[in-house]
Amino acid sequence: MNYRLLHAADVHLGHRQYNVKKRQGDMFLTFRKTLQESVNKHEVDAILIPGDLFHSRDLRPSILESAEKAFEVVPDDIPVLVSPGNHDQNLNRRAMTWLEYLHQRDVITLLQPDFEGVSSGERPVEELFPSLASAEENEGTGVDGTVSGYVDLDVPAFDAPVRVFGLEYRGGYIDTALDQARTAIEAVNNRAGEPAHTVLMAHFGVVDEVPDLGASVRYTTLQQLEGLVDYLALGHIHKPYEGPADDPWFFNPGSLEAHDTQEARWNLGYYVTDVERDSIEPHHHTSKRRPFYSYDWDVDGYESWANLAEAFDEAVADERPDVVDFCSAEQYATSDGTARAPVIDFRIQGHLEFDRRDLDVDALESKLADAADPIHVQTKVSVTTAEILDLVEGLDEDAVFTDTGTLRTEVLEGEVFTTVAEQTPYAEEPGATAEVLARAKELVIEEGASGESVADYLQRRRQEVFADGVGAVEPEFDDVADRADAGGVDAETFAAVQAGENVDPIEAARRATTSDTDGDPDHEGEDVKADTPMTAERGED
Structure with a gap:
């Protein structure tokens, strides 16, 4: 007989993407559907959420209500274990978080370590994870001491419990935190007895698997936990991954909903993990979510706005069946099987032969909306004009344009960032500084990284490029x-x-x-x- 876990992360309840109310609703609906499937279809025994249950630390009452409503589908005998992500934390650690509020109301079981005094040496690192008994005596962590660092899940078929630890988001301190966690887990196991399996919930990325967005570690750092931790349940990075490839033991399910167009291309979802006496078998499942549909329009060859608009009308009418077919896929369709209205990623590109001021982007968006009936059209314009060609005249044409003649905006951005860098205290390394600025912009706009993650990245790169400080x-x-x-x-x-x-x-x-x-x-x-x-x-x- 096995013990089955749901492992989901990065729920981001309350995220009103593009300031569209339906997108805020999507975060709730997708999460509730995931919980329903896990309970009714997969029959899980416990639920793990390693961070970012909420999108913001400042919640409207309706968002908190939606969280409680979502958890109503979970029976009381199925524990919901949550550890804090970067979006869940308060700047003031002495202020109660919304996770602690849900914990006090017995909606969730919050797990987090008690770092206070550990790094300074005032308390031994072996006390990092308070026990449930300590929390019951108000000697755990959290504002009132009722939060423990780990919990033992009793499995009748096993001779020992499945022990689950919770590690909060630690940002740039994650390497040190993992070293401390290793020592503390060993100490808990020595005091409380060896478990059948050890699970660690944590909120960080593994840079060997995904790009470094800050708050990430290399596998060489993570290896100290291998063998001690049987299942590392990760959150933070919205792209699904697991590793190492030959024998994976760390797993990141990705977010449940797409938070930008790039994420919409990923196989987002959750793990249903079977914990058996001698093995752990995770199975990734795709979440039910809002479709993102990409539509590209090339402006080449149109001598006037009128010609372009007429051709666009015909093109989007022809595109309608493809949109419906795409949005009817199983992971997108509504409960009755009908196509779900998409978010449309609309890209306007090519060389514009008439005045840029005559290109009515709003009108094109309206025509596309009438044909495809989306909940939102997200538009990116990347066209060249005679003026832009004058600007890039001194640059290598092959570097500036793709094989199809589309402008490589990143090349122009690089020129701009280099120029800016040359006029700052970082002028000693303008090329490297320009690369850092470009990557920071990419993290925010294309990958949806949090402000803190970008700050971590900028701080780390500044230390690497200017190891001796800035002159x-x-x-x-x-x-x-x-x-x-x-x-x-x-x-x-x-x-x-x-x-x-x-x-x-x-x-x-x-x-x-x-x-x-x-x-x-x-x-x-x-x-x-x-x-x-x-x-x-x-x-x-």
Whole structure:
């Protein structure tokens, strides 16, 4: 007899994608459908959600209500185990999170470690995961001490329990957190006895399997858990993956709903995992979700807007049957088998032969909406004009255009980013800086990475490219004058620059800061400190 788990992640309840109300509803409907299938069809014994149950830490009451409503389909005897993702956490760790609220109402069982004092050495790392007994005595973690770090799931057919640990999102500290988790899991197993199987829920990515979006580790770091952890239930990256290829033990199901066009191409879903006495067998299932349909329109060859609009009308009418057929696929269709209205990814490309101002994008979107009846049309315009051709005249034509003549916008972006980098303190490495800026833009727009994930990436790349720090920039006269007008430097510094003398920017900043607070009763008795990046014993979004 086996024990069956549902492993789903990155639910993002409350995500109002494109500010479309139906997309917010999709997050709820897809999640509830997943729970229903898991309970009624797959007959799972427990549910694991390693992070990002919610899309935002600031919830409207209706979103919290939808979470409770979704969990109503789960019988009371099926535990719902949740660990915090970056979207679930509060900036202030002393404030109650919505996960803790659901935990207190017995809707979920929240699992998270207690890092307070561990990294500083005030508490031993062996105490990282509070026991359920400690939580029952209000000596666990969370604002009221009622949250444990692990739970034992009793399986009658096994001689020992299935032990599930929860590791919260740790951002750039994930490598250290995994090392601490290994020591703490070993300590728990020594105290409480060896389990039949050990499961760890966590919220980070494995860069050997997917692009580095921040809060990710390499497999060489992860290997310390192999053999100790039998099933690593991951969340955070919306693309499904598992590894290592020869004998996988870490699994990431992907998000349940697509959060951008690229994600819509992935096999999103969840795992139904059979835990047997001597083995663990995960099976990935596709989730029921909203279809994304891509439609490309080439503007080449049309001498006027009228000619283009007439041809577009005919083309979208011909496209209608293909849209219906695509949206009728099993993973998209409604419960009665009819096609579900899609989100349309509309790309306008090619070389425009008439005035760009005559290209009525709104009219094209309206025509497409009338023909395909989508809930939203997301449009990207990537056309060349005579003006753009003048701009790229000095660049290699093969590098700027594809084989079909489509403009490679990333080449132009690279030129712009390089130019920007050359005018900043990072001018020593303009090429590398431009690559970092381009990747950050890609993370946000194309991959939907969170702000904290992008910040992690930027911080890491800055440390790699500028290992010795960024060189001081000597202020020019106009720059210092502008700052002086705004109270940014003191009179002594301004006079020195005006006289052509060399100025130490650090000393100038110190004098300016001191002069700003001298005689100010609001700052009397305070120490003036330079701005430095904040570091804390916690994760990030």
